[in-house]
Amino acid sequence: MQKQLAKMKQSLFDQGYLDEQFIQLEELQDDANPNFVEEVVTLYYRDSVRLVQNIEQALEKNPLDFAKLDSYMHQFKGSSSSFGAKKVKTECTQFRDHCRAGNADGCKRTFQELKKEYATLKKKLEVYFQFARQAGPVEKACRPK
Amino acid sequence: MTVEEIRGDRDNYDNFPVGLRVLAVDDDPICLKVLDTLLRKCQYHVTTTSEARIALKMLRENKDRFDLVISDVQMPDMDGFKLLELVGLEMDLPVIMLSAHDDSKLVMKGVTHGACDYLVKPVRIEELKNIWQHVIRRKKPSQTKSNDQGKASGEANGSPTSGNGDQNGKFNRKRKDEGYESDDNGNDSEDPGTQKKPRVVWSIELHRKFVGAVNQLGIEKAVPKRILDMMNVEGLTRENVASHLQKYRLYLKRINSAASQQANMAAALGIKDSFMRMGSLDGLGDYRTLSGAGRLANAALSPYTSGVMLGRLNSPANISHLRNLTPPSLIQPNHTQNLKMHPVLSPTGQNPSLFQGIQSSLELDDLGPAIGSSSNLLNGIPNNPLMSGGGGFGNQSSHNMAASFNTEPQNANVIGSSNSLLFTEPFHGNNCSNGPYIQNNSIEFSSSANVVLGPLEDSNAHSMNMNQTNNQRWGENRQNFVHGSNNNFGSLNSHIPANDILSPLNRSLDQNGGIFNNQKMDMFVNGRSGGCASTLLQQNDNEKLGTEPRTRSNENFMLEQPKLQGGFVPQSYDSLDDLVSAMIKREQDVATPNCDFGFDDYSFGQGV
Numbered sequence: 001m002q003k004q005l006a007k008m009k010q011s012l013f014d015q016g017y018l019d020e021q022f023i024q025l026e027e028l029q030d031d032a033n034p035n036f037v038e039e040v041v042t043l044y045y046r047d048s049v050r051l052v053q054n055i056e057q058a059l060e061k062n063p064l065d066f067a068k069l070d071s072y073m074h075q076f077k078g079s080s081s082s083f084g085a086k087k088v089k090t091e092c093t094q095f096r097d098h099c100r101a102g103n104a105d106g107c108k109r110t111f112q113e114l115k116k117e118y119a120t121l122k123k124k125l126e127v128y129f130q131f132a133r134q135a136g137p138v139e140k141a142c143r144p145k
Numbered sequence: 146m147t148v149e150e151i152r153g154d155r156d157n158y159d160n161f162p163v164g165l166r167v168l169a170v171d172d173d174p175i176c177l178k179v180l181d182t183l184l185r186k187c188q189y190h191v192t193t194t195s196e197a198r199i200a201l202k203m204l205r206e207n208k209d210r211f212d213l214v215i216s217d218v219q220m221p222d223m224d225g226f227k228l229l230e231l232v233g234l235e236m237d238l239p240v241i242m243l244s245a246h247d248d249s250k251l252v253m254k255g256v257t258h259g260a261c262d263y264l265v266k267p268v269r270i271e272e273l274k275n276i277w278q279h280v281i282r283r284k285k286p287s288q289t290k291s292n293d294q295g296k297a298s299g300e301a302n303g304s305p306t307s308g309n310g311d312q313n314g315k316f317n318r319k320r321k322d323e324g325y326e327s328d329d330n331g332n333d334s335e336d337p338g339t340q341k342k343p344r345v346v347w348s349i350e351l352h353r354k355f356v357g358a359v360n361q362l363g364i365e366k367a368v369p370k371r372i373l374d375m376m377n378v379e380g381l382t383r384e385n386v387a388s389h390l391q392k393y394r395l396y397l398k399r400i401n402s403a404a405s406q407q408a409n410m411a412a413a414l415g416i417k418d419s420f421m422r423m424g425s426l427d428g429l430g431d432y433r434t435l436s437g438a439g440r441l442a443n444a445a446l447s448p449y450t451s452g453v454m455l456g457r458l459n460s461p462a463n464i465s466h467l468r469n470l471t472p473p474s475l476i477q478p479n480h481t482q483n484l485k486m487h488p489v490l491s492p493t494g495q496n497p498s499l500f501q502g503i504q505s506s507l508e509l510d511d512l513g514p515a516i517g518s519s520s521n522l523l524n525g526i527p528n529n530p531l532m533s534g535g536g537g538f539g540n541q542s543s544h545n546m547a548a549s550f551n552t553e554p555q556n557a558n559v560i561g562s563s564n565s566l567l568f569t570e571p572f573h574g575n576n577c578s579n580g581p582y583i584q585n586n587s588i589e590f591s592s593s594a595n596v597v598l599g600p601l602e603d604s605n606a607h608s609m610n611m612n613q614t615n616n617q618r619w620g621e622n623r624q625n626f627v628h629g630s631n632n633n634f635g636s637l638n639s640h641i642p643a644n645d646i647l648s649p650l651n652r653s654l655d656q657n658g659g660i661f662n663n664q665k666m667d668m669f670v671n672g673r674s675g676g677c678a679s680t681l682l683q684q685n686d687n688e689k690l691g692t693e694p695r696t697r698s699n700e701n702f703m704l705e706q707p708k709l710q711g712g713f714v715p716q717s718y719d720s721l722d723d724l725v726s727a728m729i730k731r732e733q734d735v736a737t738p739n740c741d742f743g744f745d746d747y748s749f750g751q752g753v
Contacts, residue, residue, distance in 0.1 A: 021267040028182050028270075036182060044175045074219050078245035079175035081267040096246075 001135040008128055017121050022084030038129045040083050045122055051076055052115065059108055069107060070099040087117040162277040163188040166210065170200040170228065171217040171243065176266060180215065180243075183270050197223035201231060208236050212280045215264075218244040218251060226258045233259040239279035243268065257395075345385045351378065355389060364397075 012018045022037070029036045055072050058065060077092035091114035098106030167189045171177040177193050184191040192211070194200050197220050204211065214232055218225035229240045241262040242255040255263045261279040264272055347355070358375035359367040369387035376386070 021269075024267075024269060025179065025182075028186055033182065040175060040178055043178060047174055071219060074245055075173050078217075078266045079173045081245060082173075082176045082179045084267070 019086040066099045165189040168211045169193045172220045197228045214240045
């Protein structure tokens with residue numbers, strides 16, 4: 001179980017879905033706070049739903065309000081990076097670049113990508129956490145090599 | 146620094162960093178949660194909130210409740226920088242900015258607003274482990290000051306240390322301003338200049354030497370140490386020079402951007418209203434807004450935004466003032482007419498004074514003779530502070546100055562002082578005599594805004610700020626100087642029913658160096674609103690009577706603003722202003738090279 005978990009985690013890292021920050025959070029887990037990371041991720045997916053909706057709505061407007069989009073993305077990026085969602089974060093950065101350039105199409109395209117990554121990561125993490133719970137409190141400092 | 150001593154202040158003797166009381170503000174719940182956990186891991190006492198307003202409320206309720214504040218940059222209810230300014234001004238706590246972006250512009254903004262650090266999300270625990278150093282830095286000065294006079298820790302000044310102040314005495318210390326500010330929090334302190342820390346008074350001669358040294362070295366190479374060596378003034382420390390240099394640089398920047406700002410200001414004027422609204426923030430907010438407004442609203446407004454700022458100062462009530470002010474402030478001399486608008490400004494009472502001051506300043510330009518419009522000017526005071534202060538403060542703060550001004554308690558002083566009759570008196574005397582420095586204001590007003598602030602503090606605290614900011618306006622200095630003084634006066638005027646005073650002031654202003662003369666005034670007014678002070682005064686007097694209370698508020702705002710600025714040495718401004726004024730006086734020519742400080746921000750009309 002543990003091994004599987006570790007492998008899973010390793011692959012997430014290898015594939016670039018997660019980064020160092022995730023590990024940091026895991027290290028914060030302790031007896032007092034055993035499921036910290038899971039809590040964070042859950043909170044994230046709950047909270048960001050609203051944000052995603054806002055962005056989608058904003059993207060439908062014409063012309064696009066880049067400033068607003070930029071500000072949404074600022075927040076999105078912030079929370080995504082807080083727990084190490086690497087790919088999502090990258091898409092956020094790209095999105096912002098498009099915003100700055102006033103590239104409406106670019107924004108829309110990137111946002112689609114972003115949503116994809118966002119959804120993919122969510123699924124993967126769900127599986128991961130399920131495993132984690134089954135595996136029981138595990139070694140925290142299991143760093144992917 | 147002796148950590149032991151620092152620790153002594155804390156409950157936790159043995160493990161200083163442990164138990165550090167941190168207030169974390171971030172609208173993003175995920176980040177907040179993560180931050181909270183990380184901080185707890187460092188064994189700090191963490192309080193979190195997702196709203197800046199709540200954070201402010203908590204901070205205001207008990208200033209000793211927290212040691213450190215960490216704030217996100219982008220928040221829906223309040224701009225992180227604004228919060229930063231406010232905290233710096235009011236509570237003099239170290240503030241760390243946090244952001245998902247690492248644009249150097251934002252980082253710069255954080256610096257100019259006085260943030261002690263800027264962290265990029267995601268935050269790592271290693272970074273958080275060291276944040277306690279900022280708390281020590283702030284407190285240290287008191288200790289180290291005595292030990293190491295020459296310590297180049299501006300922070301030392303930061304700690305509200307009257308002691309430091311004493312040490313530095315006359316030198317404007319950046320931090321001092323903060324500390325000063327916090328001590329005085331000029332906004333509402335009616336005590337005329339009670340809290341003022343002895344600052345370094347950058348007299349005209351001193352400033353000249355300074356500028357001379359800078360020019361000789363070249364602006365690129367002008368480092369405080371070298372400047373200090375060149376100036377060869379006894380008793381001047383490197384820190385003094387450093388903070389002064391900083392102000393100067395801001396001034397220069399403002400001057401350069403003044404042109405654009407002016408345009409913005411014009412725009413800003415339109416925006417005034419928005420600013421005014423901004424003012425509603427808490428007054429501080431207003432103030433912030435003003436500064437910010439300048440920036441925010443007009444981006445370019447910066448100095449001029451002070452006009453806007455003024456609006457802010459007035460806080461919602463004053464907003465009306467601000468409106469008036471903003472236009473005038475923003476609008477350089479030309480706008481002075483706008484100043485006239487101010488009458489409205491005075492709504493807040495406080496603002497009126499501020500505005501008045503400002504307005505007067507503004508008006509001074511055009512009005513020069515039209516002091517009568519003083520109402521405008523008077524209102525301008527708020528503006529002025531804004532302008533100079535506001536502009537200087539607000540605007541300045543907006544950019545560079547903002548930091549300096551806003552933070553500068555000086556402004557507050559100025560304003561505060563101005564209100565206090567101090568102005569009026571000095572004003573009279575000063576005005577007439579002041580040519581060079583409004584300082585004569587006796588109030589201290591001229592002495593570098595700081596002074597002004599002091600006395601004015603009460604009412605003119607804002608004015609002071611204004612003045613200070615005005616002072617800051619080197620370029621405008623001349624005028625600013627006048628303004629500064631004027632501002633102070635303005636503020637004072639507001640208080641002082643001295644309508645009569647105003648007139649004499651105006652005259653004196655003129656006398657002073659011609660700077661006061663409308664032309665100068667214009668300059669000041671524009672930049673300084675402070676300069677308008679003379680006008681303001683007049684106005685103030687006129688307006689003051691009624692508006693005084695408002696002006697005060699404005700002033701307060703202004704004061705606040707300066708603080709916000711991030712601890713820029715508002716004080717410095719004072720000196721700058723004073724210097725400028727002095728310089729101006731000295732040289733009738735408005736465009737003293739030195740004056741090229743960024744006062745232009747005021748762009749009022751500085752003519753700089």
